[in-house]
Amino acid sequence: MVEHFNAHTEANATMTRTQERIPTVVVDDAHIIYRVHQGAAGGTTPVAALRRLVKRTHAPNVREVHAVKGISFTAYRGEAIGLIGSNGSGKSTILRAIAGLLPVNRGAIHTQGQPSLLGVNAALLNDLSGERNVVLGCLAMGMHPDDVAKQAAGIIDFSGINERGDFASLPMRTYSSGMAARLRFSIAAAKKHDVLLIDEALATGDKGFRKRSEQRVRELREGAGTVFLVSHQLSSVRDTCERTIWLESGVIRMDGPTDEVIRAYEAYANSK
C-alpha cells in the first residue's frame, strides 16, 4: 500500500518499518459551525434581552462562523503532522473537534483512544502550587497515585520552572505565562498519548525548553503516538513534523511533506 500512496511519499519513508499503516485519526468531510459571542455589541439593554426572550431569537452578538468547510484526511501512527495557515483558517478549531470538544455539524471524525489537546489557555488550578498541579494533572490523566509520586520530580525538572529559585511550591498564579505553559506541557507529556494535539503550546518556552520539548514530541511519536502541532513558527513545524497540512479559510489547501508545503505557504504569504 505504501508505494502507491503518492500524496506524501516522504512521510512514508519513515513509515516503512511498520508494515501496515494504522490510522489513528480519520477525518471524513468535517464541517464545523460554531457560535461566537462578539461581546457587548449593542442590544445588551435589559429591555432588548427581554424582547429576545419573548420572541425567542438569539442574542444579536452571537454570530455563526463556518470555520471548517469539509476537511478530510487520515493520520497514522508515528506521524507528526504540522497544521499551518493564516489566523482564522480553522487550525485550532479542527484540533478541538478531534479532541471531542466541538461537535461536527456534518461529516465525522474518528479517533483511536482519547486524543489530548494541549493549548495555551489550558489552565490548571491557579491558586495551587506547581507541585500540587503536577499531582492533580497526572491524576486527571488517569495515572495511578504511585506512578504520580515517582514521576512528579521528573516533571518539574523537565519543565525547568525551578531553574530560578523554588517556584514549584508557589501558586501557579505567580508564574509567568511562559513558565505556566512549560509546566502544562511537561504534565501532559508525562503520559503516553495515542494522539497528542499541541496548539501553539511550545511557542512560549525559551530556546532550551523548546529543544527539550521537541525531543519529547519525537519520543512520543516513537511510542506509536500521533502528534499534531499547530504553530505559526514554521521552524518548529519543520523541526518536528515530516507531514504538514496547510489550511486556508476552512479548507485544506495542501497536504504533503513539510518542506514542500512550507515552501508553497511561504510563497503564498509573501505574495499577499
Added chain:
Amino acid sequence: MATTALVDPDTGLTQAQLAARHGLRVAGERPSLVEYSRRLWAYRHFIAAYANAKLVASYSNAKLGQLWQVLTPLTNAAVYYLIFGVVLAQNEIPNFIAYLTTGLFIFNFTQSAVLAGTQSISSNLGLIRALHFPRASLPLSTTITQFQQLLASMVVLVGIVLVTGEPLTWEWLLLVPALLLQAVFNAGVVLLVARLGSKSSDLKQVMPFIMRTWMYGSGVLYSVSLFERLPGWATTLVQFNPLLVYIELARYALLEEAPLLNESLTQLWLVGAGWALVAGIGGFFYFWRGEQEYGRG
C-alpha cells in the same frame, strides 16, 4: 491536490470504512452508563485529591486560613441568633440556640454544595478542555469538599449543643447515617445543577434566591410548628421537603425536646433514604447524559 489522499488507493475504502476497519471511535462519543461508572471509579484518587486541593485553596488568601472553616459557621449562627433569638425573642422552643445552629449547619451543607456545584463545570473549563477525565469527578469532588467543611462545623455544633445543656446519648450516633444520606442527596443535586449551570450562567444569579426560599421552607430559623398552621396539603408538602427531613433527623439525634414536624421517625428515615436514592441516581443519570457537551462552545 491533497484530496487524492482522502481514500487509501490500495484498499479503496472510504474514510468511514477505514475508521471502522481499524476500530476507531467517533470523537467525543459518550461512554455507556456502566462504562462511565467504571471510569469514574478509576478516577477516585483524582476526585479525592481535587477535593482536598479545593479545600486548601479556598482559604489560601485569607490570613486566618483554615480557621475560617470553623469561624464562618460560628459567625453565621451568631448573626441569626441575634435576630431570631434576641431581637424577635423566640421562646416557644426550648434550647433555641442548639435548635437554630443544628438547622443552620445542616442546611448550609446543602446550600454551599449546591452553590459551588452550579459552577463546578463552568469554573473549571480550562481543566476540562485540557485533560480528559469523567466530568462527574468535578461535581463529586465539590460535594466532598463541602462534606469536609461540614465535618468542621459539626465539631462546632457538638460543642454548642453540649454547652447549652443537652445530654450526650446513644442517639447521637444516628447523626452519622443521617449526614451520609444527606451527602448522597447533595451529590445528586450537585450533579443536576452542575449540568444546568454549564449550559446557562443565568442559573448562578438565580440560585441564591432558590436556596433562600428553600431555607424558609425547611424550618431552619423558626419553629417547625408554624408549618402546622398551613392548609393540610401544604403541610404534607413541607413534610416531604428533603432538607426539612435531614434537619429533623439531626435534631432528633442531638436534641431532647426540639419540636418536630414529622411525628413518625420511621417515616423520616424512609423519606430521607428515598430522597437520597432518587437524587443520587437521577442526578448521576442526568449528568451522564450531557457528558460529551461539557467544555464545548
